[in-house]
Amino acid sequence: MNALNIALKDFQIFLKDRGAVINLFLLPMVFILVLSTAMQGLIGGDEDSLVTLPVVNLDPDGEAAQALIDALNEAGGIKVRLYDQAEAQALLEDLEIERLLTIPPNFTVDVAAGRPVTLRLVSHPDANETTTESVLRVVNGVGRGMSLQTQLIASLEQMGAMLAASPPEFQVFTAEKNVAQAQSQFERSRTAPLVAVEQTRPENLGERVTEPNAVQQNVPGYTIIFVFITAQATAFSIYREKKEGSFRRLLAAPVSKAALLAGKMIPNFVTGLIQIVVIFGVSVFVLPMIGLDRLTLGDDPLALV
Known part of the structure; x- marks a missing residue:
């Protein structure tokens, strides 16, 4: 009897x-599947993805309301998605959406008349506070920009009305021309702003660090845990055989203690390797088929092996 015979018997x-x-196989994948599904989107993800902002527009025919929506989409970082009010409220309560912006009725009329208008941004108590603050800053910035434009146009119209009573030689520019010129400059400021910010990442400051997603974090971690659990089988096998008396017969057999120990360790080593290969293989090829992220093996899979 040698180590291979002992290993074959244990197999x-x-x-x-x-x-x-x-x-060995099913339980680790159940843990990985459940936790990766639950944590999908909470860990890692695309940093450059837009934040979806649900919007209820109670002034659907208003030009100012549509201009606000267009400005939010053009502001960067936000993608507006329109909802019905009842549907949006139900989704917010169920946390299917985290925040909701409501444009009030008569928004266009009130803005044109210079009356104060309140945009209502409601966030779920469990919503990400950092994202909500970012959305609030964008909405406030767009709102202030619209307010400034409205006030400037109203001032130009008021100035034109005052100049209307002046002699014709003083009426060089009419109110209509001034307003048209101001609106043209507003449009130009959106497409070709006077001050622009350019973001760069100098190559000499190091490479960009990519954060792992839920699959990349859970699969290696739980693989190690279950490999250690499998390793306990070797100790338990020796304990059980010692308790049942079969281990004494192995010690009495013409085999060295080193061969006996190797025979007990070989099955555990091989099953551990098989377990790692199966878990990693399922994570690379099967998980993407059910909508989860794919496990990446790095830039050098051979080094991982």
């Missing part, structure tokens, strides 16, 4: 134990 015993086979 045969292991394959007859269906519970051990389930613990």
